[in-house]
Amino acid sequence: MIRVEGLRKRYGDHEALKGIDLRVEPGTVCGLLGPNGAGKTTAVRILTTLLRPDGGRAEVDGLDVVRDAARLRFRIGLAGQHAALDELLTGRRNLEMFGRLYHLSRARARRRAGELLERFELTDAARQPVREYSGGMRRRLDLAASLIVSPPVLFMDEPTAGLDPRSRMRLWELLRDLVEEGTTLLLTTQYLDEADHLADRIVVLREGAVAAAGSPEELKRTIGGDRVQVVFREPGDVDAGLRLLRSIVTPEIDSTEGLRVTVPAADGAQSLIRIAGALDAAGIPVEDLALRRPTLDEVFLRLTA
Amino acid sequence: MYESVYATVRWTLLDSLTIAGRTYARLRAQPGEIVAFLVFPVIMTVLFGYVFGSAIVLPHGGDYRSYLMPGIFMQVMAMTATSAATAVGEDMARGLIDRFRAQPVARSAVLVGRSVADLSLHLLSLAAMVLAGVLIAGWRARGSLGDTAAAFGLLALFGLAMIWVGTYIGLWVRSGAQADAATFGWLFPMTFLANTFVPTEGLPAWLRPVADWNPMSAVVAATRGLFGNPTSVSPAWPLQHPVTASLLWCLGILAVFLPLAVHRYRTMDR
Numbered sequence: 001m002i003r004v005e006g007l008r009k010r011y012g013d014h015e016a017l018k019g020i021d022l023r024v025e026p027g028t029v030c031g032l033l034g035p036n037g038a039g040k041t042t043a044v045r046i047l048t049t050l051l052r053p054d055g056g057r058a059e060v061d062g063l064d065v066v067r068d069a070a071r072l073r074f075r076i077g078l079a080g081q082h083a084a085l086d087e088l089l090t091g092r093r094n095l096e097m098f099g100r101l102y103h104l105s106r107a108r109a110r111r112r113a114g115e116l117l118e119r120f121e122l123t124d125a126a127r128q129p130v131r132e133y134s135g136g137m138r139r140r141l142d143l144a145a146s147l148i149v150s151p152p153v154l155f156m157d158e159p160t161a162g163l164d165p166r167s168r169m170r171l172w173e174l175l176r177d178l179v180e181e182g183t184t185l186l187l188t189t190q191y192l193d194e195a196d197h198l199a200d201r202i203v204v205l206r207e208g209a210v211a212a213a214g215s216p217e218e219l220k221r222t223i224g225g226d227r228v229q230v231v232f233r234e235p236g237d238v239d240a241g242l243r244l245l246r247s248i249v250t251p252e253i254d255s256t257e258g259l260r261v262t263v264p265a266a267d268g269a270q271s272l273i274r275i276a277g278a279l280d281a282a283g284i285p286v287e288d289l290a291l292r293r294p295t296l297d298e299v300f301l302r303l304t305a
Numbered sequence: 306m307y308e309s310v311y312a313t314v315r316w317t318l319l320d321s322l323t324i325a326g327r328t329y330a331r332l333r334a335q336p337g338e339i340v341a342f343l344v345f346p347v348i349m350t351v352l353f354g355y356v357f358g359s360a361i362v363l364p365h366g367g368d369y370r371s372y373l374m375p376g377i378f379m380q381v382m383a384m385t386a387t388s389a390a391t392a393v394g395e396d397m398a399r400g401l402i403d404r405f406r407a408q409p410v411a412r413s414a415v416l417v418g419r420s421v422a423d424l425s426l427h428l429l430s431l432a433a434m435v436l437a438g439v440l441i442a443g444w445r446a447r448g449s450l451g452d453t454a455a456a457f458g459l460l461a462l463f464g465l466a467m468i469w470v471g472t473y474i475g476l477w478v479r480s481g482a483q484a485d486a487a488t489f490g491w492l493f494p495m496t497f498l499a500n501t502f503v504p505t506e507g508l509p510a511w512l513r514p515v516a517d518w519n520p521m522s523a524v525v526a527a528t529r530g531l532f533g534n535p536t537s538v539s540p541a542w543p544l545q546h547p548v549t550a551s552l553l554w555c556l557g558i559l560a561v562f563l564p565l566a567v568h569r570y571r572t573m574d575r
Contacts, residue, residue, distance in 0.1 A: 045403075078404065086331065103319070
């Protein structure tokens with residue numbers, strides 16, 4: 001659905017994209033991850049015809065983003081970093097305006113606005129000007145505005161930046177529904193849990209190049225397996241505790257920081273149970289004991305450090 | 306080919322209308338703006354006509370307030386650049402321009418629709434100012450009906466040209482406030498550095514050519530002539546042929562800034 005080969009973009013001396021490759025299959029979600037300035041927004045702007053690339057090729061839904069830009073604009077939706085809405089107009093009026101600009105008749109634009117307001121739970125607020133909307137409502141209206149022609153491909157640039165947790169989860173649900181209906185979604189995000197929740201495939205960008213790509217699970221595996229973390233209660237117990245841990249799990253200790261010791265957990269939860277039993281039998285009190293799975297944060301920090 | 310040209314023209318017109326409709330809907334959403342729009346002319350008329358006007362005597366005679374009104378008319382039309390730049394700058398900051406550009410909107414429609422709607426609103430403001438001039442300052446158009454119509458036509462053309470200057474500036478900034486700063490700062494003083502409020506004769510020799518060749522002076526001189534109001538004389542070519550000069554200025558400004566703005570809109574890289 002999205003195919004990118006060797007895409008380059010330069011601003012003066014700054015190479016924003018140094019030739020990236022990307023493939024997104026139909027009906028899947030691709031998360032573009034990376035720190036500020038990694039080139040995420042530049043990539044989205046090129047794919048949505050807002051920016052011309054300096055080199056390489058990009059196709060969306062079989063259309064070249066430069067040559068077929070005019071036709072492509074009917075096939076994509078874009079929800080950018082800001083809710084791109086007219087603050088003074090009502091929610092309904094905004095959607096009707098965007099509908100008219102997609103060349104819908106007045107009646108169809110009105111009907112489509114009604115459908116979208118209903119779907120995104122904005123019917124009650126339809127007659128209020130957007131400036132009275134909450135952050136979550138704005139985002140939902142912005143998403144609705146990008147879905148007027150039910151585009152097969154949707155681009156979202158940091159869709160949930162600045163939203164409270166409840167609004168974020170609501171937006172995630174709405175996005176998952178869209179993907180289930182067959183929409184292909186490419187989103188950029190700085191929130192790793194967002195990528196983890198939504199994306200089938202993650203592409204990590206770093207300084208305009210692809211640093212890693214794969215499913216969230218694949219990326220986590222590159223960091224290594226599960227770990228058990230023990231926090232001792234007494235400083236005097238740490239040495240005895242370490243000896244005990246070495247004897248039951250592995251001679252290797254991942255890290256020791258004051259009272260906190262992390263060891264690899266080769267057998268996952270079973271390792272945790274063995275460690276708990278051994279510590280209990282030895283009468284060593286612990287403050288905390290937990291099995292920790294690698295998170296995308298760790299992947300991200302390692303890859304973009 | 307013929308079909309596609311027809312379709313392009315048709316969509317450009319329809320999309321322009323949609324965008325123009327947005328401008329009107331925005332105005333309806335803030336009735337306070339409309340009041341400000343209509344009250345401002347009255348304040349300007351009283352302020353300049355009576356506060357300053359009471360101290361100013363024209364060197365060649367004539368009623369100062371009749372001399373003044375065409376100057377204020379021009380100033381109102383000149384300041385359209387600031388409001389256009391601010392509005393476009395706000396749309397840039399909000400990402401609305403991006404949304405329009407990522408939609409299949411006809412390429413010049415967003416700017417054309419805006420500029421036409423903007424002009425119509427400013428003409429409304431001009432009408433309020435004319436009314437204030439007639440009722441408060443005793444201003445009259447003493448020329449023929451045709452000349453009077455020509456004078457208003459010239460003011461409208463000048464306003465349109467200035468809207469495109471503002472539009473182009475607005476497409477380079479990232480907020481409404483920046484747009485305001487990038488236009489008001491030179492534009493407002495420039496309306497004074499002309500024959501708008503006082504004849505240029507009294508200016509120092511080094512400054513007078515600047516004022517005489519200011520496009521705004523040509524517009525003011527042309528409308529004073531067409532309205533049959535007192536005017537001032539100057540040996541400078543634009544003020545000897547003010548109608549021709551102001552037409553050339555307006556068309557020249559449009560010929561430069563309209564294509565520049567459309568090009569910027571189509572190719573902008575941020």
